[in-house]
Amino acid sequence: MGNVIDIAVISGDGIGPEVVAEAVKVLKFVTNGGKTEVKLTDYKLGAEHWLETGETLPEETLEAIKKHDAILFGAVGAAPGDTRIPSGIIEREMLLKLRFSLDHFVNLRPAKLYPGIESPLANPGEIDFVVVREGTEGPYVGNGGSVRTGTVHEIATEVSVNTAYGVERVVRDAFRRAAERERKHVTLVHKHNVLVHAGHLWKRTVEMVAQEFPEVTHDYLHVDAATIFLTTDPSRFDVIVTDNLFGDILTDQAGAITGGIGLAASGNINMDRTYPSMFEPVHGSAPDIAGQQKADPTAAILSVALMLDHLGLVDEARTVEQAVEKEITSRQELTDNRTTSEIGDAIVALLA
Amino acid sequence: MGNVIDIAVISGDGIGPEVVAEAVKVLKFVTNGGKTEVKLTDYKLGAEHWLETGETLPEETLEAIKKHDAILFGAVGAAPGDTRIPSGIIEREMLLKLRFSLDHFVNLRPAKLYPGIESPLANPGEIDFVVVREGTEGPYVGNGGSVRTGTVHEIATEVSVNTAYGVERVVRDAFRRAAERERKHVTLVHKHNVLVHAGHLWKRTVEMVAQEFPEVTHDYLHVDAATIFLTTDPSRFDVIVTDNLFGDILTDQAGAITGGIGLAASGNINMDRTYPSMFEPVHGSAPDIAGQQKADPTAAILSVALMLDHLGLVDEARTVEQAVEKEITSRQELTDNRTTSEIGDAIVALLA
Numbered sequence: 001m002g003n004v005i006d007i008a009v010i011s012g013d014g015i016g017p018e019v020v021a022e023a024v025k026v027l028k029f030v031t032n033g034g035k036t037e038v039k040l041t042d043y044k045l046g047a048e049h050w051l052e053t054g055e056t057l058p059e060e061t062l063e064a065i066k067k068h069d070a071i072l073f074g075a076v077g078a079a080p081g082d083t084r085i086p087s088g089i090i091e092r093e094m095l096l097k098l099r100f101s102l103d104h105f106v107n108l109r110p111a112k113l114y115p116g117i118e119s120p121l122a123n124p125g126e127i128d129f130v131v132v133r134e135g136t137e138g139p140y141v142g143n144g145g146s147v148r149t150g151t152v153h154e155i156a157t158e159v160s161v162n163t164a165y166g167v168e169r170v171v172r173d174a175f176r177r178a179a180e181r182e183r184k185h186v187t188l189v190h191k192h193n194v195l196v197h198a199g200h201l202w203k204r205t206v207e208m209v210a211q212e213f214p215e216v217t218h219d220y221l222h223v224d225a226a227t228i229f230l231t232t233d234p235s236r237f238d239v240i241v242t243d244n245l246f247g248d249i250l251t252d253q254a255g256a257i258t259g260g261i262g263l264a265a266s267g268n269i270n271m272d273r274t275y276p277s278m279f280e281p282v283h284g285s286a287p288d289i290a291g292q293q294k295a296d297p298t299a300a301i302l303s304v305a306l307m308l309d310h311l312g313l314v315d316e317a318r319t320v321e322q323a324v325e326k327e328i329t330s331r332q333e334l335t336d337n338r339t340t341s342e343i344g345d346a347i348v349a350l351l352a
Numbered sequence: 353m354g355n356v357i358d359i360a361v362i363s364g365d366g367i368g369p370e371v372v373a374e375a376v377k378v379l380k381f382v383t384n385g386g387k388t389e390v391k392l393t394d395y396k397l398g399a400e401h402w403l404e405t406g407e408t409l410p411e412e413t414l415e416a417i418k419k420h421d422a423i424l425f426g427a428v429g430a431a432p433g434d435t436r437i438p439s440g441i442i443e444r445e446m447l448l449k450l451r452f453s454l455d456h457f458v459n460l461r462p463a464k465l466y467p468g469i470e471s472p473l474a475n476p477g478e479i480d481f482v483v484v485r486e487g488t489e490g491p492y493v494g495n496g497g498s499v500r501t502g503t504v505h506e507i508a509t510e511v512s513v514n515t516a517y518g519v520e521r522v523v524r525d526a527f528r529r530a531a532e533r534e535r536k537h538v539t540l541v542h543k544h545n546v547l548v549h550a551g552h553l554w555k556r557t558v559e560m561v562a563q564e565f566p567e568v569t570h571d572y573l574h575v576d577a578a579t580i581f582l583t584t585d586p587s588r589f590d591v592i593v594t595d596n597l598f599g600d601i602l603t604d605q606a607g608a609i610t611g612g613i614g615l616a617a618s619g620n621i622n623m624d625r626t627y628p629s630m631f632e633p634v635h636g637s638a639p640d641i642a643g644q645q646k647a648d649p650t651a652a653i654l655s656v657a658l659m660l661d662h663l664g665l666v667d668e669a670r671t672v673e674q675a676v677e678k679e680i681t682s683r684q685e686l687t688d689n690r691t692t693s694e695i696g697d698a699i700v701a702l703l704a
């Protein structure tokens with residue numbers, strides 16, 4: 001990387017371009033003072049692009065994207081009523097294709113309740129945990145099918161595929177992250193009393209990897225119980241490690257209890273660095289408010305912090321985080337009808 | 353059924369026997385005044401029973417249970433630390449075996465925030481919805497396996513099996529229930545943008561069945577978004593219909609937002625009445641407080657109301673519900689350290 005970081009930018013649909021614009025503003029500003037030059041290359045992808053070209057993610061584009069140091073991602077998805085686009089095609093053939101092709105096995109989703117942000121929970125307590133969601137296996141592999149489709153005899157299956165290789169690397173990542181945190185605690189979430197085979201692979205793997213981290217404690221929760229604790233006692237969580245589908249569910253709930261997914265950042269990380277990692281807000285394209293400067297760019301900006309961290313620009317990452325934290329804390333006094341770019345500007349002002 | 357109802361009672365483990373005792377007290381009292389005689393037959397099953405006999409659910413026992421009009425179920429499950437019992441064996445070979453063998457395709461789980469009960473949500477609004485969880489298919493079918501188990505090359509799979517037959521009957525049940533409710537609205541929860549084949553079967557089926565119910569509106573939510581709305585706007589829900597696994601997750605969250613699963617009742621219902629239906633509190637066996645008269649029997653008692661309703665004793669069902677509602681409403685003034693049987697007695701007193 002040297003003193004250049006070379007970023008692929010996929011703004012996508014809806015509010016994607018607006019929030020990415022603010023994320024880029026922050027990225028440029030925070031690296032400007034230092035020796036790091038930021039190179040940005042835009043890739044037009046998403047539902048709009050599909051409507052224009054019929055392309056989801058062409059091979060050449062994927063190959064080009066692979067050459068960058070990291071990817072900054074906005075959001076994709078058509079308006080809910082738009083029947084011109086086959087349902088889920090952009091999600092699967094673009095977003096999930098990127099995660100799978102680039103081996104983003106750690107889908108990292110921090111959940112933090114910032115001072116000044118109202119939680120929908122009456123007594124949220126201190127919420128500060130990260131979810132390490134597996135990103136390349138589980139029920140997301142696309143191994144489903146149907147026979148006698150559309151008849152009364154239809155059978156549709158979905159196969160969750162889990163490998164020792166895939167589970168071990170993400171579990172080890174979770175323990176590593178826990179070891180660096182204050183509370184040093186890992187919670188495995190699964191449903192091993194029903195999904196016996198996948199569940200026991202996860203359980204055995206956690207027991208095994210835990211041996212390497214004597215300073216880290218761990219426990220286990222069924223996914224149904226985890227949703228209860230996220231409601232009644234979220235401060236019990238430090239690091240959650242879980243599969244692709246449970247991670248999808250729990251991180252949306254985690255976003256909700258920490259004040260909304262307008263603040264939730266994520267990294268799709270290839271820890272082996274064989275391909276670029278991708279950083280994206282957890283929220284979607286929100287077509288209903290797109291183009292109106294109503295979206296909160298904070299999640300996208302916090303995703304930049306995760307990106308900087310991954311690229312080794314640790315000081316810059318902390319600077320962005322601290323600016324965001326300050327900005328958020330000051331919101332108590334605001335009736336927040338600022339525009340997307342006003343919020344971005346406010347964060348930039350705090351970077352100085 | 354005539355004027356006798358013939359109930360199989362499976363109290364199970366932990367707090368199961370304590371809460372079932374109160375449920376039976378209520379059942380006897382509410383039917384006593386009328387012409388209905390209650391016949392009760394106890395079946396010893398569960399973790400304790402397994403430790404004594406090695407039996408989960410013998411064929412003869414299952415056959416005997418099939419002869420009853422309905423089943424009242426407490427809770428099963430060993431203490432978490434108890435390694436003598438293979439993990440999940442009682443859940444799968446007893447509880448799930450009952451649900452599957454008796455074709456309990458509607459797993460009905462009402463979620464209601466009673467006046468006087470504190471929700472962990474800051475602004476819960478009015479919460480009053482039912483989840484119609486599919487009970488005989490999906491990821492619960494036990495169609496998983498693993499190869500090279502215990503090696504670094506292990507692969508473990510779990511297959512979700514969904515049929516037009518199975519989905520259609522539960523979706524129709526959800527629309528029927530919605531048609532009888534005030535708001536007449538069905539929300540399908542799935543993840544069809546990722547679990548394409550199963551998801552589209554569910555979506556197509558909902559579109560089809562909706563034609564039969566022009567007075568019922570319907571919408572769709574991805575399961576991750578559903579956890580957000582259950583946190584930020586639960587009053588938007590009227591009837592949720594969903595698969596076995598998503599239903600498991602959402603109903604625990606629903607229990608949490610309505611004041612805890614100590615109040616959440618459920619019915620495992622065979623709507624074709626080919627086999628007896630089973631009524632059980634959503635909570636587990638809670639070994640930590642077992643035998644101490646600390647458990648709240650309300651969920652078990654509300655499950656009796658669901659049972660009476662299913663058996664056509666509609667007035668008796670309403671009477672129980674109303675007594676419970678009154679009792680719960682009066683809790684505001686109580687520091688609730690009443691015993692399990694004191695709460696049962698309080699509800700019985702209100703039945704009169």
Ligand SMILES: CC(C)[C@H](C(=O)O)[C@@H](O)C(=O)O
Nearest residue numbers: 091095096248282545546576
């Ligand atoms: C859009 C969808 C495929 C995606 C997922 O399910 O992973 C989204 O919900 C997320 O969490 O990033």
Ligand SMILES: CC(C)[C@H](C(=O)O)[C@@H](O)C(=O)O
Nearest residue numbers: 193194224443447448600634
């Ligand atoms: C005990 C377990 C098998 C069961 C389930 O997953 O269905 C429980 O969580 C429930 O919701 O009744």
